[in-house]
Every structure is written in structure tokens, then in C-alpha cells.
Amino acid sequence: MYYNITVSTFxxxxxxFKTTTRALIEDDFLTYHTDNDTIRFxxxxxxxxxxxxxxxxxxxxxxCLLTLKDLKQSLEIPHNYINxxxxxxxxxxxxxxxxxxxxxxxxxxxIGDEINEL
Numbered sequence: 001m002y003y004n005i006t007v008s009t010f011x012x013x014x015x016x017f018k019t020t021t022r023a024l025i026e027d028d029f030l031t032y033h034t035d036n037d038t039i040r041f042x043x044x045x046x047x048x049x050x051x052x053x054x055x056x057x058x059x060x061x062x063x064c065l066l067t068l069k070d071l072k073q074s075l076e077i078p079h080n081y082i083n084x085x086x087x088x089x090x091x092x093x094x095x096x097x098x099x100x101x102x103x104x105x106x107x108x109x110x111i112g113d114e115i116n117e118l
Contacts, residue, residue, distance in 0.1 A: 001025055003089070004112035005032060012103045022115055030092070030109070041092060041109075046084045048094060064098055 005023045009016045023032035028044035040049045048059040056067040061082050067074040080097040081104075089111050097104040 002115040004115060005030075006110040006112065007032070008108045008110075010106040010108075023109075023111070025089070025111075030111075041086075041094070043086050043092075046082075048084075048096075059096060064096075 002022050002024055004020065006018065006020045008018045019034070021032050021034075023030050025043075028042060030041045030043055032039050037050050037052045040051075041047070046061060048057075050057045054069060056065075056069070058065045058067075059079070059082065061084075064077040064079050065074050066077055078099045080099055081095075083093075083095040085093040091111060092109040093106065094109075095104055095106045
């Protein structure tokens, strides 16, 4: 099923951007697209994947893996913490801090109405 969603991304408490788009929720996965990336959350067994033409960033509770497609190489990036909250078909709050980042990142996804596809 497709849903309208609003995605807000924060660095510390500063709003970096906010956008409204549509997402597919199917088989415990929420997937949406930005101009350059495909974002996918596993809602049951948490994972976050951000993929574009150059790389794949995959974050789980255990590790963070950055894969560079051209080089076919992966680098594990340690994280300080990961927090994932999912209120069934209402919202997602995903907060993480990688050791390589100075600030924490928080992504809030508000899940809106179902879209009737023709």
C-alpha cells in the first residue's frame, strides 16, 4: 500500500530539511525515494538502507556498513548509538550517531493517509 509521508531530518536539534512524498509499505518494509536516494526501513527487524548510484549505507542495531559500488568495497563504521521507534502506520523515529559524525541524526517520518492507486 502507498501512503503519503512527511520526512523531517535533523542534525542535533536543527532541522536540515522536510519533505512530503509517498512511500510503499509492504511486507514489513517502508520504501521511499528522494531526488538521489532510495531509502528503505525494515519495520519488523530494524534496518535502515540508503542507496544511490555511488554507495549503499546500511545501518542495523549491530553495525553500520558503507559500500562503495564502483570499488566494490565495504567499510564498517562504528556507531555510538542507534534508536528506532515505530508506531504502526503512524510514525517512525530513527536516531543514530556514527563515530565519524560530530552530531546525531534524527529522521522522523509521519505516515499519513493511504493513497488509492489506479
